Every structure is written in C-alpha cells, then in structure tokens.
Amino acid sequence: MDASPITKPASGPVTIRRHAxxxxxWHWINALAIFILIGSGLGISNAHPRLYWGxxxxxFDPAWATLPRFPAWVTxxxxxxxxxxxxxxxxxxxxxxxxLLGYMIASLANRHFQRDLRLRAKDLSPVHLAADVRAHLxxxxxxxxxxxxxxxxxxxxxxxVVFVALPLVILTGLAMxxxxxxxxxxxxxxxxxxxxxxxxxxxxxxxITAFVVVHLVLVILAGWRRELWxxxxxxxxxxAIERGVPDDADARAEAVR
Amino acid sequence: MIxxxxxxxSGGAGLLLSGCDRVxxxxxxxxxxxxxEDMHRALQRALMNRDALAPExxxxxxxxxxxxxxxxxxxxAEYNALRAGRFADWRLQVDGLVARPLTLSLTxxxxxxxxxxxxxxxxxxxxSAIGKWQGPKLGDVLKQAGVRDAAxxxxxxxxxxxxxxxxxxxxxxxxxxxxxxxLAWAMNDRFLDVGHGAPCRLRVERHLGxxxxxxxMRVTAVDSLAGIGKxxxxxxxxxxxxxxxxxx
Numbered sequence: 001m002d003a004s005p006i007t008k009p010a011s012g013p014v015t016i017r018r019h020a021x022x023x024x025x026w027h028w029i030n031a032l033a034i035f036i037l038i039g040s041g042l043g044i045s046n047a048h049p050r051l052y053w054g055x056x057x058x059x060f061d062p063a064w065a066t067l068p069r070f071p072a073w074v075t076x077x078x079x080x081x082x083x084x085x086x087x088x089x090x091x092x093x094x095x096x097x098x099x100l101l102g103y104m105i106a107s108l109a110n111r112h113f114q115r116d117l118r119l120r121a122k123d124l125s126p127v128h129l130a131a132d133v134r135a136h137l138x139x140x141x142x143x144x145x146x147x148x149x150x151x152x153x154x155x156x157x158x159x160x161v162v163f164v165a166l167p168l169v170i171l172t173g174l175a176m177x178x179x180x181x182x183x184x185x186x187x188x189x190x191x192x193x194x195x196x197x198x199x200x201x202x203x204x205x206x207x208i209t210a211f212v213v214v215h216l217v218l219v220i221l222a223g224w225r226r227e228l229w230x231x232x233x234x235x236x237x238x239x240a241i242e243r244g245v246p247d248d249a250d251a252r253a254e255a256v257r
Numbered sequence: 258m259i260x261x262x263x264x265x266x267s268g269g270a271g272l273l274l275s276g277c278d279r280v281x282x283x284x285x286x287x288x289x290x291x292x293x294e295d296m297h298r299a300l301q302r303a304l305m306n307r308d309a310l311a312p313e314x315x316x317x318x319x320x321x322x323x324x325x326x327x328x329x330x331x332x333x334a335e336y337n338a339l340r341a342g343r344f345a346d347w348r349l350q351v352d353g354l355v356a357r358p359l360t361l362s363l364t365x366x367x368x369x370x371x372x373x374x375x376x377x378x379x380x381x382x383x384x385s386a387i388g389k390w391q392g393p394k395l396g397d398v399l400k401q402a403g404v405r406d407a408a409x410x411x412x413x414x415x416x417x418x419x420x421x422x423x424x425x426x427x428x429x430x431x432x433x434x435x436x437x438x439x440l441a442w443a444m445n446d447r448f449l450d451v452g453h454g455a456p457c458r459l460r461v462e463r464h465l466g467x468x469x470x471x472x473x474m475r476v477t478a479v480d481s482l483a484g485i486g487k488x489x490x491x492x493x494x495x496x497x498x499x500x501x502x503x504x505x
C-alpha cells in the first residue's frame with residue numbers, strides 16, 4: 001500500500017460501460033450456437049469417427065486419428081441420430097456464420113475492434129507477456145488503472161477466436177459441402193482437399209472448446225456474478241478509476257456513478 | 258469450490274443438451290430448424306451458376322479402394338434373374354411427364370453421347386472416395402423422351418427394397434439437367450459391379466452419396482413429390498429426416 005506521490009487520488013466506486021449492445025447480443029447468440037454446434041458435431045462425428053488428410057478418405061484408407069465414440073451426454077441429440085444432428089448443426093452453422101459477419105461489421109463501425117482488440121507492439125513484447133502471465137497466475141486479471149481494457153492475453157485469445165478459429169471452422173465447414181465445392185472450388189485448394197478440411201474442422205472445434213473452458217474458468221475466478229452481469233447489462237462496477245489517464249480504453253469509460 | 262462449480266456447470270450443460278431434444282420435439286421448433294435446408298439451398302443456388310461443376314480429379318487421385326455402402330446386393334428374385342443374364346434383359350423405363358416414354362437397354366444407354374468424369378463421392382457419414390464414372394447425361398435422355406415443361410422433379414426408382422418398398426430418390430430440374438448428372442453404367446473403366454449399383458446408377462455430383470440412387474429401374478418426370486413414398490422425395494428423407502437438398 002505504498003501510494004506513490006504522483007498518483008492522483010482515485011475517485012470512489014463507479015460504473016463504466018464495458019460492452020456495447022452489439023457485443024452482448026452476439027456473445028449470447030454465439031454462445032448458444034457454439035454450444036449446439038459442438039454437441040451436434042460430436043453426434044455427426046460418431047457416424048464416421050476417423051480423420052484423414054487429403055482429398056479422399058474412407059475405411060480402407062489410412063486415418064491419422066481414430067476418435068472415441070462420444071457418449072450420449074455430450075451429443076445432440078442424446079441418442080445417435082445422424083439426420084437430426086445434421087439438422088441442428090446446419091441450422092446453427094448459419095447462425096454462427098451470419099452472426100459473426102454481423103458482429104464484425106458492427107465492431108468495425110463502433111470501433112470495438114480498433115479500440116479493444118488491437119494488439120499493440122508493447123502488448124506482444126516478451127516482458128509484457130511474461131508480466132501478464134504472472135498476473136494471471138496471481139488471479140489478477142484487470143489493470144486497476146484501466147479497468148475497461150483487455151489484458152494482452154485476453155486480446156490474443158479473443159482475437160484468435162474471432163479472426164482465426166471461427167472463420168477457419170466456418171470455411172472448413174463450407175469445404176465439406178459438395179454444393180459449396182462446386183460454387184467455390186478454391187475452398188478445397190485452400191485446405192488441401194475435403195478430408196483435410198474435415199480434419200482441420202475437428203481440430204479447430206477442439207481449440208474452440210479449449211477456449212470456452214478457459215474462458216469460463218477465468219470468468220469464475222474473476223468473479224462470475226460481476227462478469228456475467230457486465231455481459232448482460234453492459235455495465236461494470238469497478239472499485240475506483242483514475243481520471244485523465246490518456247488511454248482510449250478509459251477515455252470511453254463514461255463514469256455514470 | 259471450483260470443483261463443485263465445474264460439476265454444477267457440466268451438469269447444467271448436460272441438462273441443456275437434453276433440453277435440445279425436448280425443444281426439437283415441439284413441431285414449431287422442428288419446423289424452424291428444418292428450414293435450414295431451404296436456406297442452404299437458396300444460398301448455394303444463389304452463389305453458384307446453374308451448371309457449376311463439382312471438382313474433377315486426375316486418374317492418379319482416385320481412391321485405391323472405393324468402399325460400398327447402403328444396399329450391397331438387392332438379392333430379389335427379379336434382380337437375381339437380371340444379374341444371371343448379365344443384365345442383357347435389364348430395361349430402364351423413362352416415363353411420367355414425357356412426350357415419348359422410353360425403354361432403354363444398356364446398349365441403348367451406350368448409344369447416347371457419353372460423359373466420363375472422375376469425381377468425389379461424399380457420404381453423409383463423413384467419408385469420401387474418388388472414382389471414375391461413365392454414362393449418358395440424364396439431360397440428354399430426358400430430352401429424347403421429350404420431357405414436358407410441367408415436370409419439376411425427376412424420380413428414380415431402384416431394384417433394391419427397403420422395408421418391402423423400392424429405394425427411391427429425386428432431384429429437381431436444375432440437377433437433372435446438370436452436365437455432370439449421368440446415368441453411370443461404368444465405374445473405373447469397368448461395368449458397374451453389384452456393390453456399386455449394377456447395371457446403372459445415378460451420379461448427381463453436387464450432392465451427398467444417398468442421392469446417387471443405385472440399381473436404377475425407372476426414371477419418372479413428375480410435377481410434385483407428394484404421393485410418392487411418404488412425399489419427402491426419397492427413402493431416407495421419408496424415414497429418417499435426411500435433407501432432400503443434399504448439397505450441404
């Protein structure tokens with residue numbers, strides 16, 4: 001508790017606007033879509049639980065992975081039904097793809113991407129990243145001086161999901177569609193064949209699942225009530241906020257007391 | 258503490274998953290989810306040219322072994338008799354909304370201009386196999402039969418039985434007249450074998466495998482799928498909710 005003399009006195013508890021409406025709406029629609037897509041996708045996997053590289057791949061071809069049979073409690077529907085798994089999967093694939101597209105357009109327009117997810121050079125410096133890892137290990141997730149800003153690891157993982165994993169899972173999904181392969185043959189060139197696309201689709205799903213697990217654990221550790229409420233209402237109550245800090249994350253943090 | 262929360266969370270996830278089963282049991286929800294098929298069809302048709310070709314491959318890109326699926330041998334008395342005669346007595350009926358119904362032998366099919374294509378067969382289960390197919394374009398056969406403007410679908414009736422009724426499938430006129438839609442009598446430069454649909458099967462290359470009806474006996478142009486089977490346009494569509502539009 002050594003208050004450095006230059007530090008300006010902090011104001012009392014304030015509420016900042018943390019998440020734009022577009023972010024919140026997309027977050028929850030997407031959460032539902034991801035949940036249903038993973039469950040129904042595991043159901044589809046059970047129909048042929050072997051993964052291949054290349055253009056073709058069936059029972060007599062060498063598989064690089066033989067997947068376990070996913071149990072009823074993680075699949076949609078619970079009891080194996082390929083047709084119904086596909087119905088769920090293909091409906092929510094549209095929700096995922098068009099939801100992401102809408103969120104991207106909105107987040108460019110409201111500058112969420114430029115302001116909150118842009119990785120600056122200093123975010124990626126080894127010193128900064130190491131400090132952020134240490135902070136995470138001490139369960140300190142928010143810079144008290146900039147409570148509205150994402151930390152570097154957060155930026156990296158959110159940007160990784162939004163700009164890499166979700167587009168990749170959508171494009172590999174499209175590459176598996178025989179109709180889309182006629183419409184956009186470059187999809188197959190991009191991934192090295194339909195069975196490669198299917199393998200990458202599965203691997204990306206696993207990465208997204210890992211993100212969701214870590215995300216949920218960190219939300220719990222960071223105080224799930226407050227975090228959950230901020231993604232519903234957009235508002236976030238913080239203990240204190242310094243005024244006049246020249247950071248655009250704070251500049252938009254309207255203190256509404 | 259975290260363990261307990263994790264336990265509650267995963268229990269909650271399980272409840273949500275089983276909730277999906279209860280939700281789709283509601284007819285209104287089911288109708289919405291099943292609309293996904295129409296949305297995909299509309300989007301795909303908007304994104305591709307009517308005659309956009311499925312990818313074709315070189316001979317060395319073929320699967321070393323092309324597995325069979327579905328019926329591997331119809332085994333009916335009629336089929337066995339045709340098979341014993343090496344399909345010399347097999348005839349394909351082309352009827353329905355046509356000016357000139359046709360009865361075609363394998364030799365007749367060979368008289369049409371032939372198309373050979375090396376394409377990928379994608380099973381709904383997830384596997385793919387690449388093979389070469391040859392036969393006349395369905396569009397040429399339909400033209401020769403004088404298909405009427407009122408025809409909106411083409412129905413394929415097969416020699417193999419499912420639950421006592423012949424397997425059947427259907428496509429719309431866009432796919433019926435697609436340049437890669439052929440009545441294949443040869444596979445990998447040999448006569449089609451029984452496992453792959455001898456003597457003749459449909460290839461409709463922008464669709465999943467179950468649309469590629471094997472053991473063809475009859476090709477019928479119709480204006481509606483209602484009244485055929487259970488009205489959904491195919492055996493699997495009728496009985497286990499597979500998508501009729503199988504380009505997805």
